[in-house]
Amino acid sequence: MFLRIKSGGVWAIEGFPVDVEVDISNGLPQFSIVGLPDKAINEAKERVRSAIKNSGFQVPIKRITVNLSPSHVKKQGTLYDLPIAMGIVSLSSGIEVPEDMVFLGELSLDGKLKKVKGVLPIVHSLKSRGFRRFAVPKDNAKEGALIDGVEVYGFDSLMEVVDFIRGDVNKKPEEVKFKELCGQAYSFDLSEVYGQNQAKRAIEISCAGMHHILLIGPPGTGKSMLAKRMVTVMPPISIEESLEVTRIYSVAGLLDEENPLITTRPMRQPHYSASDTALVGGGNPPQPGEISLAHRGILFLDELPEFSRKAIEALRQPLEDGFITVSRAGGRATFPAQFLLVAAMNPCPCGNHGNPYKACTCSPLQIKNYQSKVSGPILDRIDLRVWVEPVDKEVLISMKFGESSEEIRKRVMRAVEVQRERFKDRRIKFNSQMSNEEVRRFCVMTDEARSTLGLAVERLHITGRSYIKLLKVARTIADLEGEEKIQSSHIAETLQYRMDDKEPAL
Template identity: 45%
Template sequence: MVAKTFGSAVSGVDAKLITIEVNVGQGTSFFMVGLPDSAVKESQQRVESALKYYGYRMPRQKVVINLAPADIKKEGSSYDLPIAIGIMQASEQVFFPELEQYVIMGELALDGKLRRIKGVLPIAIEARKRGYKGFILPKENAQEASIVNNLDVIPVETLQEAIHFLEGKETIPPLVTDTRNLFYDSIEESDFDFADVQGQENIKRAMEIAAAGGHNVIMIGPPGAGKTMLAKRLPSILPPMSLQEALETTKIHSVAGKLGASSSLIAQRPFRSPHHTISDVALVGGGGNPQPGEISLSHNGVLFLDELPEFKRTVLEVMRQPLEERRVTISRARVTVDFPANFMLIASMNPCPCGFYNHPDKECVCGPGVVQKYLNRVSGPLLDRIDLHVEVTPINFEEMTSDRKSETSKSIRERVSGARAFQQARFEKNPEVHCNAMMPSHMVKEVVKINQAGKTLLKTAMDRLGLSARAYDRILKVSRTIADLSGTEDIKAEHLAEAIQYRSLDRDGWAG
């Protein structure tokens, strides 16, 4: 007899339907076809042990399992449960009247318990899109899948539970989550606030501009000046995520297996801070079975690279293309996968190995040429792609002990959201552009109109600082954001002057 169950394979951040066909006939062999990897092939032992644990038998006949379509590679252990259910139906040990109305996924332990799997959210979305009644999956993943509406999410803890449910002997109520309420209840939560930061008003201003326009930032200053503290608070002033952005972000974290058992929807913008020993594959994604890297896990949020010159040169250079295109393409011999990577890059660095070059009080002990050599670890093309270069100086004792209350993240976020509202109206006919930092060059000329005084100021800055064409574009985009924050359509000379001052590292002789 031939039985069919339905599962899914995750490719990138999307899922594809997989049909598991099981035929039990004359003979004594076990065959699994359809490009299964080693983990899928090993399911034979897990399935046999789980069936025996509950008093069922593995057929001592010829068992052929086909994973269709056969040209898609099947990877991982999540096919255990649909294979076990298919074998039970094909060997006529049980009868499941509604088997073909469910997508089934789950890894089996030897005692028949189900373990959590990766990529549940895109699988649930695909199941609903295909019109399936429900999705049977491990209980640990149910919360994540339940944010998909109009799909019965059936959480099961053991193989026995799944069998009894499909037979109709046991009723398992679908897990239901009010996605919108969950989203709006979690959207305002934040562990950090700019009110905790004393002083550093000029750096807060730069962070506000960056948040308003989606610009990349590099902070350069001595240790203990507050660079990391400021970077961690940036997500708290970014505009709240839309429900669509939350679903996109959650899909990526689901595919990477980064969601906890009690997690469902990611409602806050992600903040990722990888260590400087990270490899280029871990940063941009890849591997034999392509997985999203840190820049994709930062999608719709912030990627913070602390101590930027300590990262390997190859790791930093692979970020150039994603910073421009806002997506990563992983190409392999059999497959090409796209991962979204629309993130804000926030980097910090010391000005020199000892950390005290340009310090107002402490003396730098680095030898001649050492400072320039240290700065040269970060390539010019990468710095060109960073819109704001900000010098951070340590605060003095009076500022540190002042009783004056700092502005809260909430009030800064209101101004940022107002500026983003201007941009949303401006780019409504261009769905690919959401903020000023995303404008392509041809659009910059249309959107950023400057008067003769502004052109003269820019020409002087270009000549004196030796700026590249890309840096020129960045200055125009930042000045557009500054004008949006001030609520004016016209870009004035003071807007351009403020944007120019955020190109510190382009100044000739900055490092002596």
């Protein structure tokens, strides 16, 4: 007796169809699973056997062979428990399983269905292959229902799935209302940071054009507070971006059961002890790292020089390309990584170099060695470098709030709308993503601005990459000011964020 059950698998963040082929034949009692299963799938034999028995069905005392096709592709995870069990129950009890229904889910020993990873990318991928009906654990139902045009049924147990197939249970597909899930509310605001007007201006530019930013200054000046509140002034995440980020979090198993849709731009803050693999992703099978979990959002690296050199240097390629390819013995996996890098650091080991109120206890060699932990190529990829001064006592004592995040976000959104109109026929959305050809086309300067920039290139020995980034930042400033052409003042302001007389090494 042979039966084929439809299921799916995940590689990186892409789903693919899997045929679970179940054959029951005469011979010595044996339960075999083939088709490149991993350890978790091989252990499914005991889970499935107990789940079937405790659900009131019998496991045939015969030779049971399960093949996961395509057999040349590595399968991993526990999501094949349900289709394997359905195949055995169907063949042994005469239940007719629909050929157009996809089954996903892990079984506990008592037959209950448990949440699994990767349901969203599987549903998304299999929909494009013509599948419209999915049976998943109840805790995954809302996640799968985020995809339009499919019927996703959530079940509590194997017995409930069987009753539904028999027609004994009337069950409606899960429905998700995007308006109920969507929303952008924060418990903090940029106005809570006293003073720091120059840093806030740089943050506004950074969020408007998605430019990477580095905040440098003594301890206690508000660098971390500023960075953590940047997400409140970023443009709201779109539905397409939301689903893209949600797919990554689905693969990582980080989705909330009640509200599975990621409705705000992610903010990731790994500890400086994180390895390069934790940042960029890896493992076997490859899993997304922090840079992919920060896709379409912010990756905040506090105490940047304290990260290992290897971890920092691993950011070079994704900062330029917007994706990361992880190569392992089992294959290659590509993860999206279009994130906004926000980094913060002290200027020296004691933190007081350049502090007007406290004396620095570090030697020039110590300062140089500390700053050199962040290499030139990495600094060259950061568009904005801002010195964060200690707040004046008068500002602190007055305790006056500055501009709110909402007011700043309105200006940011105006600049974002200008960019959307500019790039409406292109694959990019922000000024920071422009190619050299697009920079030449859209970064038109006045004669005075061109003269100012030429003088800066001559005196500051600006590299080719820095020159292009200067123009991109200046374009964003011009968009914020509502100017069609880049003015000399825009170039001058941009140069302030590439150098600082207090920090010549940076």
